[in-house]
Amino acid sequence: MTIKEMLPxxxxxxxxxxxxxxxxxxxxxxxxxxxxxxxxxxxLTMLAWYGHAEPDMVAEFEAENNVKFKPKYYxxxxxxxxxxxxxxxGTFDLILSDAEYVQQLNAAGYIEKxxxxxxxxxxxxxxxxxxxxxxxxxxxxxxxxxxGFLGVAFNTEAINEKEASTYNxxxxxxxxxxxxxxxxxxxxxxxISLLNGNxxxxxxxxxxxxxxQDKTMTLRPQIGGFFDYGGTFSSLQNGQMLAMAGIGDWIxxxxxxxxxKVRSVIPEEGGLxxxxxxxxxxxxxxxxxxxxWIQYITSPKGQVKSANMVAYPxxxxxxxxxxxxxxxxxxxxxxxxxxxxQSNNAMELIRKxxxxxxxxxxxxxxxxxxxxxSEYKAA
Amino acid sequence: xxxxITFYGLTLSLPMLVWQVxxxxxxxxxxxxxxxxxxxxFRMVPDLNPDNWTRMLGRGVFWQAYxxxxxxxxxxxxxxxxxxxxxxxxxxxxxxxxxxxxxxxLMVIPFFTSYLVRVYSWQIFLSxxxxxxxxxxxxxxxxxxxLNSVFGVMVGYATLSLPLVVLLQLFSLIFVDRxxxxxxxxxxxxxxxxxxxxxxxxxxxxxxxxxxxCFILTFGDFVSPLYLGGGDPPTLSxxxxxxxxxxxxxxxxxxxxxxxxxxxxxxxFATVSFAYRERGR
Numbered sequence: 001m002t003i004k005e006m007l008p009x010x011x012x013x014x015x016x017x018x019x020x021x022x023x024x025x026x027x028x029x030x031x032x033x034x035x036x037x038x039x040x041x042x043x044l045t046m047l048a049w050y051g052h053a054e055p056d057m058v059a060e061f062e063a064e065n066n067v068k069f070k071p072k073y074y075x076x077x078x079x080x081x082x083x084x085x086x087x088x089x090g091t092f093d094l095i096l097s098d099a100e101y102v103q104q105l106n107a108a109g110y111i112e113k114x115x116x117x118x119x120x121x122x123x124x125x126x127x128x129x130x131x132x133x134x135x136x137x138x139x140x141x142x143x144x145x146x147x148g149f150l151g152v153a154f155n156t157e158a159i160n161e162k163e164a165s166t167y168n169x170x171x172x173x174x175x176x177x178x179x180x181x182x183x184x185x186x187x188x189x190x191x192i193s194l195l196n197g198n199x200x201x202x203x204x205x206x207x208x209x210x211x212x213q214d215k216t217m218t219l220r221p222q223i224g225g226f227f228d229y230g231g232t233f234s235s236l237q238n239g240q241m242l243a244m245a246g247i248g249d250w251i252x253x254x255x256x257x258x259x260x261k262v263r264s265v266i267p268e269e270g271g272l273x274x275x276x277x278x279x280x281x282x283x284x285x286x287x288x289x290x291x292x293w294i295q296y297i298t299s300p301k302g303q304v305k306s307a308n309m310v311a312y313p314x315x316x317x318x319x320x321x322x323x324x325x326x327x328x329x330x331x332x333x334x335x336x337x338x339x340x341x342q343s344n345n346a347m348e349l350i351r352k353x354x355x356x357x358x359x360x361x362x363x364x365x366x367x368x369x370x371x372x373x374s375e376y377k378a379a
Numbered sequence: 380x381x382x383x384i385t386f387y388g389l390t391l392s393l394p395m396l397v398w399q400v401x402x403x404x405x406x407x408x409x410x411x412x413x414x415x416x417x418x419x420x421f422r423m424v425p426d427l428n429p430d431n432w433t434r435m436l437g438r439g440v441f442w443q444a445y446x447x448x449x450x451x452x453x454x455x456x457x458x459x460x461x462x463x464x465x466x467x468x469x470x471x472x473x474x475x476x477x478x479x480x481x482x483x484x485l486m487v488i489p490f491f492t493s494y495l496v497r498v499y500s501w502q503i504f505l506s507x508x509x510x511x512x513x514x515x516x517x518x519x520x521x522x523x524x525x526l527n528s529v530f531g532v533m534v535g536y537a538t539l540s541l542p543l544v545v546l547l548q549l550f551s552l553i554f555v556d557r558x559x560x561x562x563x564x565x566x567x568x569x570x571x572x573x574x575x576x577x578x579x580x581x582x583x584x585x586x587x588x589x590x591x592x593c594f595i596l597t598f599g600d601f602v603s604p605l606y607l608g609g610g611d612p613p614t615l616s617x618x619x620x621x622x623x624x625x626x627x628x629x630x631x632x633x634x635x636x637x638x639x640x641x642x643x644x645x646x647x648f649a650t651v652s653f654a655y656r657e658r659g660r
Contacts, residue, residue, distance in 0.1 A: 075624075076624055078421065078624055078625050078626055078627055079624060079627075081421040081627065082421050082623075082627035082629075084421075085420070085421045085422040085423075085627070086422075086423075104420075104421075107420075108420055108421070108422075177524065180609075183610065183621075184624075185625070223611065224527050224609060224611070225527040225608075225609020225610055225611045226609065226610040226611055226613075227609070227610065228605070231605065231606060231609075231610075234499070234502060235527075235609075238502060238503070238506045238508060238509070239506070239507065239508045240502075240506045240507055240508075240526055240527065366625065366626055367625075367626055370621075370625035370626060371438075373621075373625075374438075374440045374613075374618070374621055375439075375440050377610070377611070377612060377613050377621075378439075378440045378443045378444060378612050378613060379612075
């Protein structure tokens, strides 16, 4: 019996050399492999409302593209414009903006022109394929990613949906001291403008503007407080405020998902629509990556994430996104009115003319509206 | 006699001077300059335009907020000082050395937690469906509207400044000469009268400075008026945020801030001179 026969596990010299060369090659290649695996992620700066660069929204994109988002969150369009104005060009690769501020971003030269062919407009509902304010002629400057309605937000244990189906509910005596304002003049005054019968709530002549101020002042005794984002959440959550003007499902939806007895309805006088869209910041060196993000978030998969965003839910403009949403989270699709076969779904409300865009005042200056709002608060 | 500036004296005082110039005087000068700037397309443009001053000081809303804030802070300084005094007195005169040390330690603890968190937690107690009203309901009382009211603001102000006021009062009371109190008692002065005629005048400086700190802290506070007062009606700090939020009017906000600084300086000087004013003068 040979030694080899006695020790079957023993390797020949050739086997050992083969193994050694494989191990050596692997060892030599390790730095390259690890460099690829642990390459420093590319930083993408995003100026946005809170929530847009949180893990539920960006984690998948970050992993797939070796990107790390660096968000700067703002609270309101004016705040957003101020932050850009005070930053050097190229500071923000991506800018999320409400529709009424896109034109100002463009006029100030803060955003890049975009190629419409890069984005899935054909998948969008027709109403969102050429959204006003996002285009200058045929030049595109911003791509809509989500939108929402503002109506009457109410505590379902205090008032029923029928009572809440008119803005007049804010004047109901049983809500005295229990009506809150989301502290921003545009949505609040827009709602009362609708109640006053202004077909274009932000395009009011001097008489209509005066009537709007007079009507708003009559609401003051009913008001229990003026709240920021966090205060709005907590005052509805703890039942301190039973109705809230100036908001919609973007706040009550989040609370409702967590079991709070609150809801929003579009009243008979109509609702307001806000729109969020992404632009590419002027002077960015990461335009391609920014474009890739916008393509991702406007794709059906990205749209489903957007509709379910943890910070605040919203409606989505991509019809294919609606279909995917109905498959993946049907309850949320139904709750938000995004089922294609649902009566009075979000698109039907728009098509029936019950929704008006929230916009900047047309015949008055923003300062006029702001000054009045300060006087109203102090009254 | 003319005092000469020594090298050691300069070495010791220079850091403080540099600190004041860098972090108080320079920002203050910038704030003054900013108040004359203008805003064009949400961008601040250096200017020498007095419009911000005339506009802000000419508005009723500003003066309403000003007097409301002044009144709230003055009330807070008085109420919180009165509430703090029995506690500070008890710790200073009634507790043993060890118990006093523990009491001081306990009064420092609130500063370990964020003021914002403490104020938010008050909402759970003060809301209509909150803990206090739930307890009151058990004895057939309430509900009382405590949140989003002046009462709520005062609770917040007390959260912010009560521990500090107690500590400042305490350090002042500890150093009151005990022989004066004994002398008062020997002269048949009653306990209450001794407090008002001997203890309070002897600790006057500390007590007044404690009230001043309370005024300063509450005058510029933003958190309590917003989260416990519901921002209704607005104070000066809320007016500053309103002014910056819409139209990025930082120069106009600077006018409000400068008015607040001027008020605080005037109140501080008046209070300190009152504190150090000798009796009968």
